[in-house]
Amino acid sequence: MKIRLGSGFKIRPPFHTDNTPIHHVDLEEGVLGKANKNGTILVSDKITDPEERQSVIDHEKVHIDQIKRGDLDYDDDFVYWKGKKYSRDDMQEGAENLPWEAEAYSKTDPFEKY
Numbered sequence: 001m002k003i004r005l006g007s008g009f010k011i012r013p014p015f016h017t018d019n020t021p022i023h024h025v026d027l028e029e030g031v032l033g034k035a036n037k038n039g040t041i042l043v044s045d046k047i048t049d050p051e052e053r054q055s056v057i058d059h060e061k062v063h064i065d066q067i068k069r070g071d072l073d074y075d076d077d078f079v080y081w082k083g084k085k086y087s088r089d090d091m092q093e094g095a096e097n098l099p100w101e102a103e104a105y106s107k108t109d110p111f112e113k114y
């Protein structure tokens with residue numbers, strides 16, 4: 001996906017301090033970010049644009065929130081969303097029509113996909 005230039009990094013007041021650990025790692029081709037159930041976020045080390053990196057982090061943070069509040073869960077074969085089970089074999093991961101993705105995209109900056 002291509003990220004529209006946005007507002008960039010913001011300094012947050014201390015009461016909004018966010019301790020989500022972010023790791024920059026070598027992710028599989030086409031994967032820009034991942035939200036882990038342990039509350040950490042993985043970001044592809046292939047991303048060089050800081051605006052794009054921040055956008056990926058913002059997106060994955062929505063998934064972390066979904067996991068924490070109990071709406072989203074997953075294992076190797078399935079994604080669970082509000083009690084429904086979605087086979088990972090049948091889905092295009094990251095597709096905007098998936099309910100957890102629709103929320104993540106609606107809460108983050110607009111972007112273009114390619």
Ligand SMILES: [Zn+2]
Pocket residue numbers: 059063094100101104
């Ligand atoms: Zn997503």
